[in-house]
Amino acid sequence: MARRPIEPLLWLLFSAGGMLAALLIPILLVLFGLAFPLGWLSPPSHAHLVAVLGHPVVRVGLFLLCTLSLFHWAHRFRYTLYDGLQIKHLNELINPLCYGGAIVGSVAAGYLLWRIP
Amino acid sequence: MNQPPPYRAFHPRWYRPRMSTWWWLKRRSHVAFILRELSSIFVAWFVIFFLLLVAAVSRGEIAYWEFLSWAARPGTLLLNLVSLSFIVFHAVTWFNLTPQALVVRLRGRRVPGPLIAASNYAAWVLLSALVAWLVLGG
Numbered sequence: 001m002a003r004r005p006i007e008p009l010l011w012l013l014f015s016a017g018g019m020l021a022a023l024l025i026p027i028l029l030v031l032f033g034l035a036f037p038l039g040w041l042s043p044p045s046h047a048h049l050v051a052v053l054g055h056p057v058v059r060v061g062l063f064l065l066c067t068l069s070l071f072h073w074a075h076r077f078r079y080t081l082y083d084g085l086q087i088k089h090l091n092e093l094i095n096p097l098c099y100g101g102a103i104v105g106s107v108a109a110g111y112l113l114w115r116i117p
Numbered sequence: 118m119n120q121p122p123p124y125r126a127f128h129p130r131w132y133r134p135r136m137s138t139w140w141w142l143k144r145r146s147h148v149a150f151i152l153r154e155l156s157s158i159f160v161a162w163f164v165i166f167f168l169l170l171v172a173a174v175s176r177g178e179i180a181y182w183e184f185l186s187w188a189a190r191p192g193t194l195l196l197n198l199v200s201l202s203f204i205v206f207h208a209v210t211w212f213n214l215t216p217q218a219l220v221v222r223l224r225g226r227r228v229p230g231p232l233i234a235a236s237n238y239a240a241w242v243l244l245s246a247l248v249a250w251l252v253l254g255g
Contacts, residue, residue, distance in 0.1 A: 015218070017160075018207070018211055019211070021160045021163075021204065021207065021208075022204075022207060022208035022211045022212065022241070023208075023240060023241055023244050024244060024248065025160065025163050025204050025208075026201065026204055026205055026208055026241075026245065027244070027245035027248045027249060028163070028167065028248060029163055029166075029197060029200060029201045029204065030201065031248075031249065031252055031253075032166075032167070032170055032188065033166065033188065033193075033194075033197030033198075033200070033201065034194070034197060034198065034201070036185060036188070037185060037186075037188040037189035037193070037194060038189065038194070041253070043185055044252055044253065044254060046174065046177070046178040046181045046182075048254060049174050049181070049252075050174060052251050052252065053171060053174060058251070062167075062171075066164050066167070066168065069160050069161070069163070069164050070161060070164055072157060072160060073157040073158070073160050073161035073164075076154060076156075076157035077154075077157050077158060077161070079154065080151075080154040080155060080157065083151075083154070084138070084141070084151055084154065085138060086136060086138065105161075105164060105165075105168075108168060109164070109168055112168050112171045112172050112175065113171060115175050116171065116174065116175050117175065
């Protein structure tokens with residue numbers, strides 16, 4: 001498995017995604033997952049959020065965050081199944097599901113971020 | 118591998134002990150390892166959650182408020198709380214591990230590990246402040 005030429009690229013995506021996820025997800029999840037729904041902070045107005053999300057730099061940054069986080073998930077989850085459940089014999093099914101899921105999610109992220117007015 | 122392989126002269130028998138699926142419960146460091154591995158599921162959940170937010174914002178103001186009230190439901194809140202704890206665990210262990218994966222040399226001397234970890238935490242604080250400032254109205 002280690003000799004496949006694509007493996008180093010997958011590890012690179014894994015670590016880039018791990019870094020971005022560690023740096024950016026906690027604050028975003030605190031704000032949108034807890035602070036706004038629970039009323040600790042008043043949520044930003046719709047117009048303000050459109051302006052922030054629509055900024056080109058923010059769009060590109062969020063696209064990278066989504067894509068690399070998904071590839072981070074794909075790579076790590078594949079090994080979780082491999083080490084945790086010892087189902088290496090299902091690799092031919094697991095690999096397309098993990099990396100395919102990451103690719104589908106990345107396309108969806110690109111479409112949704114591109115579509116913001 | 119259901120049937121034993123047919124007997125062949127001079128061929129040693131396979132030695133393949135079965136590992137329990139729960140092998141990682143015996144040691145605390147192994148439990149931490151598996152919990153860290155599981156954090157990736159919550160990273161993926163966050164991406165889905167965030168893209169739902171983006172889609173709602175694109176659809177308009179009413180969809181945005183509907184998203185916020187959906188996020189305030191107990192089930193969603195609980196899932197996000199669990200996700201946050203796993204992702205913070207991922208972040209802390211990731212930052213602490215970076216010095217072992219990344220060797221930085223400055224003027225021929227190796228930058229000490231704690232300094233690399235500290236710079237990660239500094240970047241974490243700065244980026245979090247930047248995101249909060251952008252979201253909360255700059």
